[in-house]
Amino acid sequence: MKIAIVCYPTFGGSGVVATELGIALAQRGHEVHFVTYRQPVRLELLSNNIHFHEVHVQEYPLFHYQPYELALSSKLVDTVKMYGIDLLHVHYAIPHAYAGYMAKKMLEEEGIQLPMITTLHGTDITLVGKHPFYKPAVNFSINQSDVVTSVSQSLKEDTLSFFEIRKDIHVIPNFIDKRKYTRTPENCQRHLMADADERIITHISNFRKVKRVRDVVEVFYKVQQQIPSKLILVGEGPEREGVELMIEELGIVDKVIFLGNSNEIEHILCFSDLFLLPSEKESFGLAALEAMINKTPVISSNTGGIPELNVHGESGFLSDVGDIDSMVGHALTILGDDTVLQGFKERAYDRALEFDLLRILPMYEAVYESAYEMRLKKA
Secondary structure, three states, X not given: OEEEEEOOOOOOHHHHHHHHHHHHHXXXXXEEEEEEOOOOOOOOOXXXXXXXXXXXXXXXXXXXXXXXXXXXXXXXXXXXXXXXXXXXXXXXXXXHHHHXXXXXXXXXXXXXXXXXXXXXXXXXXXXXXXXXXXXXXXXXXXXXXXXXXXXXXXXXXXXXXXXXXXXXXXXXXXXXXXXXOOOOHHHOOHHHOOOOOOEEEEEXXXXXXXXXXXXXXXXXXXXXXXXXXXXXXXXXXXXXXXXXXXXXXXXXXXXXXXXXXXXXXXXXXXXXXXXXXXXXXXXXXXHHHHHHHOOOOEEEEOOOOHHHOOOEOOOXXXXXXOOHHHHHHHHHHHHOXXXXXXXXXXXXXXXXXXXXXXXXXXXXXXXXXXXXXXXXXXX
């Protein structure tokens, strides 16, 4: 099958999932065409089955904001016609589902039926999508999709609550490819980050307010007062400057390591002992899944789709949003004893295996087959 994938090419969860999905589909023999404004960060190698088509937005002084949706829909039309694309899979409702719908309508004028699958990832629904400026377009685009999927049951419920959706929404959780995570503790070079007697606590995000990175710092500050520890912060975003100032005021600059955006996530998590994810809202918590496949237990908030992934008392612990003391207590429970820590590490890994790529990929292929059959009936 020839599949066009539209996604954001950045470090965000939706872009990572879309890219990893495309790579896996190509390995299964499908022909995959990524259509976006830059080569996705996780797309390191093109092949006979993987293609990248860059969307160029011509700048005109007339436009205060350049019309990316128009350029994307036109590029999709050209790509579909040139390569005989069978179906379109758009990740993140804004603006991809809207641009995909416009491409579908243009192609219909030429007698080409292009089924479109829209995958909802989170803030496209819970934050941006329900804004009054965008809600009508998002509602329309979702309903015009041939198949709609969401990455968690929680996100599905939010979507049905925020919008007037007439489509069935299929829950297909995010996934991890266990084959890519093969490092052992012996080759992680842990000594580069911490002393032998120190625990390593990690947080990875885009440093937006919703991620509550300041809570991460506060939890770490209290934990390190009782257990020698280092904190590794991975990512960039608007909250970083304030977080750096907070760390300086707390006097723990020498115990915190900033790594910025990184493609070495598996290496960083390999030597981590605990992952903190105290987010205000998470549709799924892909970063937590990446931690768990690296045998790193998770202390998280109990919001959104996180409880569907992180099992309280097994792969880690859940706390109410903003409950610092609860998170500190749970962290001390895990980190305070080597045997307890090792047990949580093993159970976190076992839980992550339930979201292995080879279990989730057939769900997407079944959706593709269903959408393709719809196309044949319309043709």
